[in-house]
Amino acid sequence: MRIILDGMGGDNAPEEIVKGAVEAIEEIEHEIIIVGHPELIEDELRKNGYEGDRISIEPAYDIITMEDSPVKAIRRKTGSSMVIGLNMVKEGRGDMFVSAGNTGALVVGARMILGRIRGIDRPALASIYPDLSGGHPGLLVDAGASSESKAGNLVEYGLMGSIFADKVWGIRDPKVGLVNLGTEEGKGTSVTKDAYQRLKKSHLNFIGNVEGREVPNGVCDVIVCDGFTGNVILKLTEGVAMSVFKQVKNTITTGMKNKIGALLIKKDLYALKESFDYEEYGGAPVLGVNGPVIKMHGSSSAKAVRSAIIKGIPYARENVVDIIRQELLKIEEDDDADYSI
């Protein structure tokens, strides 16, 4: 397998990207092709003491930055590491594309260059959502590829997320939950009500509506919502968790007697905070396009890059894209389950 890695995308490119690739290559039997400015990438490979032959370089002299407008960037920056990398997957010169670059551009690029899977109305960007009660994180779909969704889109998100959680994470019969404003059937907007009925009729392991209160407690493996809600959930979770940590820290470092307590537990609290950092679970997939694409966080460290590469491999190896394609065909043939939009 040839993994195509965007050497120039993200806040810490190319340093952490290349370092992550060097760390990953030791643990896998595949090839990594880093797309980017050859001299810069070579420099980094040298710094990291890499002398093997399973990491190679595909030259790309342009970069899509975080400030670039997604559609314009994909159309105009044809020499960028992102466009070249996606084209390599399209042309069969690579089996998977991994990038920490501009999220919007990656989603648009995946859609424009690789194309939508036939039967999928809207590809989605998934995100790894922490289980604050300590279990395996969930997959939140859509994390913001589209700001508005129809009921059929939500069903697609559930289907694609379910296949990914099964094949890539090894969670058998993953639990699919629909974010809604109440747990009872019949609650919500016209879109969520309709989606509820379709998910209920589907062969997915649909556990019903999930309220905001339950979202952080790992009640389901696939968290289905429209991209607007998904964006609010991801950012609010981060905001609330960070605020509470800050208040706890202020509380335990205020006052004489507490300073003693603070010293004693500081280390453990730091470890706890780290546990919310789920770099070890890898990147998040762009789902519904004709090829495996993995999005890493923009500020990914080498550790996160290493993890996104290694954990992402089953996305390509298990032919998740083909399975999604087949499941959609099955659904088209099945009169009982209507996924039409």
Next chain:
Amino acid sequence: MRIILDGMGGDNAPEEIVKGAVEAIEEIEHEIIIVGHPELIEDELRKNGYEGDRISIEPAYDIITMEDSPVKAIRRKTGSSMVIGLNMVKEGRGDMFVSAGNTGALVVGARMILGRIRGIDRPALASIYPDLSGGHPGLLVDAGASSESKAGNLVEYGLMGSIFADKVWGIRDPKVGLVNLGTEEGKGTSVTKDAYQRLKKSHLNFIGNVEGREVPNGVCDVIVCDGFTGNVILKLTEGVAMSVFKQVKNTITTGMKNKIGALLIKKDLYALKESFDYEEYGGAPVLGVNGPVIKMHGSSSAKAVRSAIIKGIPYARENVVDIIRQELLKIEEDDDADYSI
């Protein structure tokens, strides 16, 4: 002023409701009329040693429970404390209605019995949203009265919330923020994009889009969003904060050395947790109906009831309903600001 209090609504009725009324009456110069089963209310007044003449009872023998369907309950349970209380405000026998009962029924009842303010398309349920950085909480509108909103509704929420924050909380020129998936103008759904432009043109102190990450940090006084998003925000904030607290508690009570630290800071952490409990800020208004209606949390304690009564008084005294009415008329006359839906 006569404050009408729902004596039978909520998990702790009538005990905590009556106790709260007795505590409040000492601090105000107004009358409180408790609507409910006369013998039960009398019993509670006696238990609390109340012998004054500013608390009276309006008999109501029926109760709208948490399980009742809102519309049916308001239509059929005409002898319930909620329906009788709302009718008293409508008929001028009371100046404000305060209830800890079924939220859906209270919103529907306020709309059906008191009616919408002319010019308001959709009344809203507000909610008090904590400022996790320690400041005065914000007012989140809508917290779930409607699951879907048009751009004009969002502008109404901003307007009504702004008047409430000014007149009831005393926040001059309150900052109004629109929940969205990015801070930049032009981000979001068709509805939030449109609402942004209208809010920008309005005379409100509109600070622009607010992302989920910033919502818990007190960046604005009035947090505007549709009821679906509002519901998710409120419940997710609670869910994440409780999960993090639980993890912190587990961390500091695990391991020998930490037990010492834990003992030292336990009390302070408890105080911190309490600070997220914003009972002291009073209840949340139903906005856009022809009369002041205050919703208390279903599990309100006497302290919360006392606070909802006292803090709610300016909602009636400052004629917030009339001001909303006048502001809407002004807007109708003003060609530049188009609030039409």
